[in-house]
Amino acid sequence: MRAPATWSMLALVQSLIVLLLALTFASATDPAANADSPGSPKTYRLRGAITANDILPDPAVLATTARVQVNGGEHTAFIQPDGAFSVDNLSLGHSLFEIASANYSFPKIHIHISLNEQGRAAIAARYVQPGADWSEDAPVLPYPLRIAATAKYDFYTPRQGFSIISMFSNPYMMMVGASLVAVFLLPKLQANIDPEILDEMNKKTKG
Structure with a gap:
C-alpha cells in the first residue's frame, strides 16, 4: 500500500522541479527580465x-x-x-x-x-x-x-665602468689626497726653507 504513495510523492517532486526549471529558463530568456528600468540613464x-x-x-x-x-x-x-x-x-x-x-x-x-x-x-x-x-x-x-x-620607460641604468677621473673627483679621495700632501710634502718644503725664516715663522705662530 505504501508503493503508490511513494510514486505519487516522486511524481509531485518531479513536477515541482520541472516547473522551477521552466520559470528559471523563462526569466533568463525574457528580454524584459534583463532590461534596464525605464528611468535609468542612457550610457x-x-x-x-x-x-x-x-x-x-x-x-x-x-x-x-x-x-x-x-x-x-x-x-x-x-x-x-x-x-x-x-x-x-x-x-x-x-x-x-x-x-x-x-x-x-x-x-x-x-x-x-x-x-x-x-x-x-x-x-x-x-x-x-x-x-x-x-x-x-x-x-x-x-x-x-x-x-x-x-x-x-627605462628602469635600468647601465653599469658604469672604471674611471680614474670619477675616482679622484670623489670628496673622500680629495680629503685623502690633502692628508697625504700634508704628511709627505710639507716636511720636504720646510727643509728647503731658510732656518732663520722658519724660526721667525714659528715665533709668529706661537706669539
Whole structure:
C-alpha cells in the first residue's frame, strides 16, 4: 500500500522541479527580465585603437601589460591584441581618458560626450597638456580614437665602468689626497726653507 504513495510523492517532486526549471529558463530568456528600468540613464561607448610607431612597433604587447581607464579607473577596459579597445557605460559630460601602462607613456585625452540637435551622441576628444587644464580651444581629434605611444620607460641604468677621473673627483679621495700632501710634502718644503725664516715663522705662530 505504501508503493503508490511513494510514486505519487516522486511524481509531485518531479513536477515541482520541472516547473522551477521552466520559470528559471523563462526569466533568463525574457528580454524584459534583463532590461534596464525605464528611468535609468542612457550610457554610451567610447571606441579607439592603439597605433604602432617607432616607440611601440607592436601594440599586441599591451594586451597583457596595459589597460584603458576613464576618470582614474571609474571605467576600465582591456586592449585587444590588434590594439583596439572600447569602454562602455559612459555618461554624458566630461571625462578623462588614460592608458595605464607600466612600460609606455601615452597622452591623456579629455572626452566630452553630448547630444546633437538630432538627439544623437557626439564625442569630442582633445589632448590634455601635462599640468594644464583642458581647453575647448584645442583641436578635436578624429573619432574613433587613434593613439600612439609617446615614450618608453627605462628602469635600468647601465653599469658604469672604471674611471680614474670619477675616482679622484670623489670628496673622500680629495680629503685623502690633502692628508697625504700634508704628511709627505710639507716636511720636504720646510727643509728647503731658510732656518732663520722658519724660526721667525714659528715665533709668529706661537706669539
